[in-house]
Amino acid sequence: MTRTETNPWLNRFAVFAALNTVVLIAIGGLVTSKEAGMAVPDWPTTYGYNMFFFPIRLWNGGIFYEHTHRLFASWVGFLTVILFGWLMARESRGWLRKLGGLALFLVILQGVLGGLRVVLYRDQIGILHAALAQSFLALLASIALFTSGLWPRIAPAGVPVRVRNWMIAGTGLLFLQLLLGATLRHAHAGLAIPDFPLAYGHLWPATDPESLQRINQAHADVTITAFQIQVHMAHRIGALLVLGVSLWITSRVVRALGTGSLFARGVLGWQGLVLAQALLGASTVWTGKAADIATLHVVVGASCLVVAVLLTLVAARLSHARPMRFETSGPRGARRVQGAGAPSLQPTHPVATPSAQS
Ligand code: HEM
Ligand code: HEM
Known part of the structure; x- marks a missing residue:
């Protein structure tokens, strides 16, 4: 498979992943604003269920925000895995492939921090989780810039x-x-x-x-x-x-x-x-x-x-x-x-x- 510096669809995908992360930050922000962080007290399960099979009839009150946040975080994690795979397969710049690896690492770390925030019930972890969310978004946006047709023209x-x-x-x-x-x-x-x-x-x-x-x-x-x-x-x-x-x-x-x-x-x-x-x-x-x-x-x-x-x-x-x-x-x-x-x-x-x- 040939690796090049110009992959318009890869760039569109990176933009898509970054935009989805903005939505995820908004949902996460709502979790904190609505004080719903502990509405689901267990992790990685949701009230003992596999989170993907948690019955919709139980998505009430704060559970709605916290559970939606976890599901959407999984979606962004999935997009990041694809972005990483795509960069590895088609991107010719080694440093950019490494940035894809870093994004994958950060999204996993972020998921674990979110889970630990719940399991350990620590506000300090919430601070780290908030700061890492914004750093992760900045990284995805940078990958989107580097893969764009604009970057080599600057x-x-x-x-x-x-x-x-x-x-x-x-x-x-x-x-x-x-x-x-x-x-x-x-x-x-x-x-x-x-x-x-x-x-x-x-x-x-x-x-x-x-x-x-x-x-x-x-x-x-x-x-x-x-x-x-x-x-x-x-x-x-x-x-x-x-x-x-x-x-x-x-x-x-x-x-x-x-x-x-x-x-x-x-x-x-x-x-x-x-x-x-x-x-x-x-x-x-x-x-x-x-x-x-x-x-x-x-x-x-x-x-x-x-x-x-x-x-x-x-x-x-x-x-x-x-x-x-x-x-x-x-x-x-x-x-x-x-x-x-x-x-x-x-x-x-x-x-x-x-x-x-x-
Ligand atoms: C890519 C993954 C994720 C991102 C980008 C993300 C982002 C965020 C953001 C921006 C907030 C709001 C922080 C604030 O307003 O100060 C938040 C809150 C929260 N997130 Fe995540 N999150 C992710 C994954 C997860 C996962 C997997 C869990 C699993 C339980 C989780 C649990 C929470 C909880 C409990 C809060 C509320 C924290 C509090 O009120 O102190 N997050 N998240
Ligand atoms: C341009 C300058 C500002 C920046 C960049 C900024 C940034 C932020 C960010 C990112 C957060 C939330 C962090 C997180 O949990 O993820 C926050 C929280 C907050 N900021 Fe600012 N801020 C600014 C100016 C102000 C000003 C002028 C006020 C007025 C008092 C203010 C009041 C607050 C309050 C009250 C919160 C906490 C809200 C809550 O507890 O739900 N901010 N700020």
Whole structure:
């Protein structure tokens, strides 16, 4: 069987697997939002049944969300096995076949973590499970990018290496913010501070024993701890940092590359997602953690990370070490990058000192 770099159907399949994973993250997010994680107390069985034969008449309440999540996770696992097999059979780039192997490993690990979350009843495992879900999605999306016809056409275009470095920093910061969000969610601290943008009417809430006692007198059902308030505040500060850094990156990219290139438009789209994510975070608090809003906050958070990873990969390729000034990149190079009628990935105006910026 011949292995090549261009497999349009393999690429479509990778996109399909990534989109299914977005749906799976939404279902998983609903499980947590609806507090249905323990609705099915056993694993890998479901109330003693083989999970694929669990009678539909018993899919009630929280069981519906948790069981649907397990079934859909099996479906995504199945898609990942096919993706891996297809890459092994038809993909000529060895490193990409290895990424397929990594995806297979991660999906199995994710399934085991999900099961352990139930069997060991540990919220900490929920945090790992949430973070791994988003990393797995980013990996599938990267495989989809690498197998696309676009990837080989993105030639080094003299984009300053610092653009790639900004994107790496933005992606890293986003990932930390996702980790804080997952900690906040699994520490049940989403409403540890019930107002926004202030916190208990102040810029910084008091967490001394007397203040905590006063806060908890108003809550008969739950006890709010200093840790929950601090994690919640850390996530708010993280949001400010993410917003500040992403706005700075976007303004610098637009200043350096203009707005005509596909890359700069991608960065602008990413910025829009990050702004929507901050609004969704605020709405999560304002609505008292409405399940659909909190779940949307998880899904858009995953999308912010995925787009950041893809833009980082594209920026790395555009700024690749081979020096190439825009003015001097020949018509053949220009044709390869721009494609027929597609917007250019290259900057619309020359950057001052393209390759010496690293
Ligand atoms: C590819 C596989 C899987 C992916 C991508 C995935 C993804 C997710 C996501 C995104 C969440 C929400 C986390 C959050 O909102 O913070 C979640 C929750 C959950 N998942 Fe999975 N999951 C997978 C497989 C499984 C499996 C096989 C189980 C088996 C029991 C499972 C059990 C759970 C449970 C119990 C929760 C709720 C956790 C909690 O509320 O603390 N997951 N999953
Ligand atoms: C752009 C910045 C933000 C990012 C990237 C972000 C990301 C996230 C993510 C990914 C989660 C869930 C993690 C998981 O379990 O999988 C989360 C949870 C949460 N975020 Fe944000 N967030 C941002 C801004 C905000 C803001 C401004 C607020 C306002 C207070 C906020 C409030 C919350 C709350 C309350 C939760 C927990 C919801 C629950 O317990 O169900 N977020 N965040």
